[in-house]
Amino acid sequence: MKILQRYFAVSIFQAVAFVLAAFLGLLAFMDLTGELPTVGKNGYGLQHAALYVLAMIPQHVYEVMPVASLIGTIYTMAQFASTSEFTIMRASSMSTRMAAGMLFKIGIVLVVITFIFGELIAPRAAPWAEKIRLTGRGTTVSAEFRSGLWTKDIIKSQGTKGEVLGTRFFNTREVRPDGELRDVKLYEFDNSFRLRSLIVAKSGVFQGNNVWRLNDVTESIFTNPALLASGGQATAQNNFAQETSAVEIKHYDSKDLISEITPKILSVASS
Structure with missing residues (x-):
């Protein structure tokens, strides 16, 4: 069971990380596009826009982590089913309750990660991002x-x-x-x-x-x-x-x- 638990966790975390990176890249691109019209005005440079985009990443992690977790988990389970891995696991005495228990433990870890970003990191990073934007635009x-x-x-x-x-x-x-x-x-x-x-x-x-x-x-x-x-x-x-x-x-x-x-x-x- 420990081997299956580790295999489930590694596969799901890899899929979630991939989906999360894709979402964050898209949101960062949108943030940067929104800042570009003000670049070069009142001393607001590209470096200010880049710092602002980076500082907003923790907030975006908190926003998209639930969706990324859902998509990553569904993708992983679909892969298990398409390659008959899940069938083999069931034939090896893994019950539905055991599979649900392993997914529950993985979900708890994802919840903790989301909580850390949403309650500890993002509340500190978001004000810093706004201050970077204001300072760069000449507003303090x-x-x-x-x-x-x-x-x-x-x-x-x-x-x-x-x-x-x-x-x-x-x-x-x-x-x-x-x-x-x-x-x-x-x-x-x-x-x-x-x-x-x-x-x-x-x-x-x-x-x-x-x-x-x-x-x-x-x-x-x-x-x-x-x-x-x-x-x-x-x-x-x-x-x-x-x-x-x-x-x-x-x-x-x-x-x-x-x-x-x-x-x-x-x-x-x-x-």
């Missing part, structure tokens, strides 16, 4: 401040596309379990790192498609008259004259904000 996240959660975003002319207009620092004091943000502050700087806007909102709710709905909003817009008069060209006298800028304050019941920061990114940062 930090939750280690008393003032709450901080993120760095890129301001573009067409929301998430187009010309880079500046940098946005996104701060929220609390991220609730339902994804709602409380006490939101947005500091927007131009490409010369001059503060151009300060947005304070009581709360924020994600609407999908990279849109946040901010509620009870106060927006302070800083403009430099000297820069406007010179067509946006800074001079030696006004290059750092932020304190002489005009301030325009606006109030909104609600305001939509387009940002690459999503609830998934914030949940990764706060984990």
